[in-house]
Amino acid sequence: MSELLFYKTIRKGIMEKVLEQIKDCILNFDRDSISGKIQEALDAGIEPQKVLNDGMIAAMAEVGRLFEEGEFFVPEMLVAARTMQTGLTLLKPLLVEAGVKSAGKVALGTVKGDLHDIGKNLVGMMLEGAGFEVIDLGVDVPPERFVEAVQASDVKIIGLSALLTTTMPNMKSTVDALKEAGLRGNVKVMLGGAPLTDAYAQEIEADGYAQDASRAVKLARSMLV
Ligand code: B12
Numbered sequence: 001m002s003e004l005l006f007y008k009t010i011r012k013g014i015m016e017k018v019l020e021q022i023k024d025c026i027l028n029f030d031r032d033s034i035s036g037k038i039q040e041a042l043d044a045g046i047e048p049q050k051v052l053n054d055g056m057i058a059a060m061a062e063v064g065r066l067f068e069e070g071e072f073f074v075p076e077m078l079v080a081a082r083t084m085q086t087g088l089t090l091l092k093p094l095l096v097e098a099g100v101k102s103a104g105k106v107a108l109g110t111v112k113g114d115l116h117d118i119g120k121n122l123v124g125m126m127l128e129g130a131g132f133e134v135i136d137l138g139v140d141v142p143p144e145r146f147v148e149a150v151q152a153s154d155v156k157i158i159g160l161s162a163l164l165t166t167t168m169p170n171m172k173s174t175v176d177a178l179k180e181a182g183l184r185g186n187v188k189v190m191l192g193g194a195p196l197t198d199a200y201a202q203e204i205e206a207d208g209y210a211q212d213a214s215r216a217v218k219l220a221r222s223m224l225v
Helices: 003-027 031-043 048-068 074-097 118-129 143-152 169-180 198-203 213-223
Strands: 105-110 133-136 155-161 188-192
Touching (some): 003 031, 003 048, 031 048, 048 118, 048 213, 074 118, 105 143, 118 133, 118 155, 118 188, 118 213, 155 213, 169 188, 188 198, 188 213
Parallel strands (some): 105 133, 155 188
């Protein structure tokens, strides 16, 4: 083996190891170590995008798989997502600087009258983990705020959350408001929240429903192909 090839092999090994360690931080909920590991990866010359894709997004995909297989539950998914967010704080400015394109912009909100936001926040974190840019409109969001969000920037997907059967109709009002503003063709609308169903999504002419944050990521991806 030539000397150059030898050093290249060693370097590749170091890079793979630190990316594995970043994944492990997320899978083991190690918020104290993740920033240090990301810094190590950057110092070793790994591009921020590679850290994001092969370290963090790969880990969040694994989190989604473990959740769907019943090995992780909501609390595990939440702390994993928080660990990822801790790491993203360090990585985000570098990604912006490097002009890394987001997977697409998603405006998320809990609909008018509804204050539940734990599930919505989790969906937001998982979407960020998957490379989407998330605009969080918060809770108790009236239809016109969603319309404004689409008018203000190139939002590709609107994500509506509702936990109360009494606030579900405000999802329909939001879809209708987008239609009235002539924007319905510009965005996909996805729904979620415990009382929601596919049938309701179809009834109000939304584009899809997902039952949890992991499936929300898959749905969002499928909406942009
Ligand atoms: C925590 C909670 C609260 C907290 C909310 C705190 C917060 N910051 O969110 C507080 C105490 C404020 C609260 C208040 C009320 N609550 Co409450 N609450 C709950 C509880 C216990 C848990 C909800 C939760 O966080 N689940 C965990 C998250 C992770 O799950 P999730 O929200 O379903 O989200 C997942 C999916 O649904 C999906 N998802 C969620 N959003 C989205 C969005 C998109 C786009 C996609 C794709 C997917 C998606 O992905 C998420 C992650 O996997 C539920 C019971 C339950 N088991 O659901 C009752 C519950 C929702 N509440 C209920 C009620 C009645 C109320 C109150 C009216 C009580 C009262 N009399 O004051 C008020 C209403 C306040 C209001 N205006 O919103 C009822 C609703 C009944 C109904 N059928 O309408 C429930 C079901 C309890 C019950 N069994 O009676 N509540």
